[in-house]
Amino acid sequence: MAELALQQSPALEHHLMQASVWLTASDTGKNTVPLAYAALELRFAAERLTVHYWADLVVGTEAEAELMNIGAFKSIESRIYELAGHQREIDRSIEFIELMCSMIGITLPQGRPNLPILKKHWHSCSEMCHVGWALACTSPEVGPQSHTVLVKVAADLEHMVKGMVGLPKIHDAATKEIKQAFIAGTITADEAKSRLSERGLHAEFTPKAGDAPIPLGTPVSATRDMLLEPPPQSGA
Numbered sequence: 465m466a467e468l469a470l471q472q473s474p475a476l477e478h479h480l481m482q483a484s485v486w487l488t489a490s491d492t493g494k495n496t497v498p499l500a501y502a503a504l505e506l507r508f509a510a511e512r513l514t515v516h517y518w519a520d521l522v523v524g525t526e527a528e529a530e531l532m533n534i535g536a537f538k539s540i541e542s543r544i545y546e547l548a549g550h551q552r553e554i555d556r557s558i559e560f561i562e563l564m565c566s567m568i569g570i571t572l573p574q575g576r577p578n579l580p581i582l583k584k585h586w587h588s589c590s591e592m593c594h595v596g597w598a599l600a601c602t603s604p605e606v607g608p609q610s611h612t613v614l615v616k617v618a619a620d621l622e623h624m625v626k627g628m629v630g631l632p633k634i635h636d637a638a639t640k641e642i643k644q645a646f647i648a649g650t651i652t653a654d655e656a657k658s659r660l661s662e663r664g665l666h667a668e669f670t671p672k673a674g675d676a677p678i679p680l681g682t683p684v685s686a687t688r689d690m691l692l693e694p695p696p697q698s699g700a
Contacts, residue, residue, distance in 0.1 A: 476516060476625050479509035483618055493611030496601040502614050503592035509621045510586040514540045516628060517577050521547040537586050541579055549647070551579055556647040561632055563646075563653055564639075567665055568681035575627025582624075585617040638663060661687050 466485050472478065486502035493499060515531075518540050522528050527547075534540070548554050558576050565572055591597055592610055600606050634640050642659050645651045651659070664686030668677040 476512060476628060479505045479512060480618060480622055480625060483509065483614070487611065487614060487618065490607070490611055493607035493609070496607045496610075499601070499607060499610050499614065500592055500598065503589040503610075506614060506617050506621065507586055507589035507593065509625075510582050510589065511537055511540075513577075513621065513624055513628075514544065514579070514582060518544050537583075541583060544579060553647050554579070557643065559653075560643045560646045560656065563656060564660060564665060565632070565667070565681070567657060567660060567684055568667055570667060570681040573627050575623040575625065577624065581620055585620060588613055588617060632667065636663075660684070
């Protein structure tokens with residue numbers, strides 16, 4: 465059985481594991497003190513996810529230094545919307561990444577960023593971290609009801625955490641332009657595939673230790689380069 469950690473960890477799964485231990489100790493809500501600690505850990509988990517999404521948008525850019533000033537959930541949420549657009553644009557961005565990966569035979573883990581769900585769960589957990597809930601949970605029905613809510617929160621957050629490894633970065637400026645056109649709806653998925661095929665497409669994994677990049681999937685050769693090749697010379 466998992467045990468409570470005595471030290472914080474940078475691992476994205478850390479707070480989910482802590483919450484799981486507290487939820488087990490709550491005995492489906494009969495024990496309300498562990499429920500409050502489970503809510504706190506799940507609120508941390510929601511906040512940790514938003515920070516990771518934020519970092520994914522600014523690391524390697526001029527805005528990276530802003531990560532040194534992590535504020536409230538609401539301010540981070542607003543910054544993500546400012547950088548990535550609202551949820552529809554975030555969804556379209558992920559659709560584009562999935563489209564590219566399908567072209568080179570890569571399957572991404574499921575679990576995508578959903579800020580409205582994160583916000584909803586963050587508020588639900590926050591309510592259980594206030595003294596009002598601590599007083600209300602003396603009523604016998606509050607504990608089991610709260611346990612049901614937290615189990616759902618944990619499942620949704622775990623799904624998003626598993627999907628974090630599946631958000632590749634695009635480095636090519638022209639490909640970014642195709643992505644923006646797809647997000648805006650000015651080109652269809654088929655048109656995006658056609659444009660990507662013209663340019664060619666490949667992916668690689670760059671290890672953190674500084675080792676050589678590892679190719680992923682099956683590269684797509686640039687059809688545009690093929691069309692520009694001079695015709696073969698005839699005769700001797």
